[in-house]
Amino acid sequence: MTYQGVLTKMKTEFSQPIQYYLVFETDFIHINQLLEKTIRIQFVKHQCLNCGLDKPIFRQGFCKSCFFDIPQAADWIMRPELSTAHLGKEDRDLAYEKQVQLQPHVVYLANSSNVKVGVTRKSQIPTRWIDQGAHEAIEIVEVPNRYLAGITEVALKDHVADKTNWRTMLKNDIADEDLVSWREKLKQYIPDEAKDYFIASNSETNIQFPVLQYPTKPKSLNLDKTPNFEGKLVGVKGQYLIFEDNTVFNIRGSEGYVVAISLV
Numbered sequence: 001m002t003y004q005g006v007l008t009k010m011k012t013e014f015s016q017p018i019q020y021y022l023v024f025e026t027d028f029i030h031i032n033q034l035l036e037k038t039i040r041i042q043f044v045k046h047q048c049l050n051c052g053l054d055k056p057i058f059r060q061g062f063c064k065s066c067f068f069d070i071p072q073a074a075d076w077i078m079r080p081e082l083s084t085a086h087l088g089k090e091d092r093d094l095a096y097e098k099q100v101q102l103q104p105h106v107v108y109l110a111n112s113s114n115v116k117v118g119v120t121r122k123s124q125i126p127t128r129w130i131d132q133g134a135h136e137a138i139e140i141v142e143v144p145n146r147y148l149a150g151i152t153e154v155a156l157k158d159h160v161a162d163k164t165n166w167r168t169m170l171k172n173d174i175a176d177e178d179l180v181s182w183r184e185k186l187k188q189y190i191p192d193e194a195k196d197y198f199i200a201s202n203s204e205t206n207i208q209f210p211v212l213q214y215p216t217k218p219k220s221l222n223l224d225k226t227p228n229f230e231g232k233l234v235g236v237k238g239q240y241l242i243f244e245d246n247t248v249f250n251i252r253g254s255e256g257y258v259v260a261i262s263l264v
């Protein structure tokens with residue numbers, strides 16, 4: 001049986017361990033069921049997630065012209081502090097920006113390779129943490145819009161990392177951190193506008209990934225260079241498939257690539 005479709009990030013279900021689904025137009029694959037099986041991944045073509053054309057993927061699953069045009073790829077997505085919908089000010093499409101930005105957002109601490117600060121819509125918790133491969137995470141503030149979350153993140157970045165190391169995350173070379181005490185330590189740096197939204201009472205969320213064997217020297221599969229790959233699946237963490245030969249495949253990083261996946 002061969003499944004073919006355009007890659008988008010895997011859907012997840014928060015259970016112990018996390019359940020992963022690769023969803024195509026007409027089919028889906030429950031990835032956990034492929035563990036310990038040898039699978040083949042073949043590149044078929046590109047398909048921009050916006051225009052659908054077979055054009056090289058530039059970023060986030062979009063071709064270059066869509067990336068610089070559509071509201072889903074604007075700068076405030078990656079840099080929430082640039083959000084302006086709360087002022088009624090349009091960037092690319094005010095209706096879309098109001099819908100996404102003017103809803104509850106959370107600033108959180110997550111530990112995937114080190115403790116880092118991040119921002120997400122409240123509705124994306126714990127999905128966002130799972131996608132990052134965090135084994136533990138905690139909310140710091142819950143604010144009514146994206147801008148407030150963004151300026152809080154910027155202020156906290158001076159005192160805690162905002163990046164993770166994907167190799168460390170995949171090797172599982174990780175430490176257990178007390179995120180409650182991190183939160184208490186960082187509280188003093190929350191900007192005045194967001195101080196009232198501090199969350200004092202919640203505890204860590206712990207996440208367990210379906211991994212049988214961690215890679216010792218992860219090497220990333222790039223479908224442009226290796227359009228045909230075969231390997232035994234030994235784990236899934238974050239948005240990465242992990243294979244027995246140390247190959248790792250970043251599904252999220254390959255959005256917009258049409259692939260055929262089959263059992264060997």
Ligand SMILES: [Zn+2]
Nearest residue numbers: 048051063066
């Ligand atoms: Zn496009």
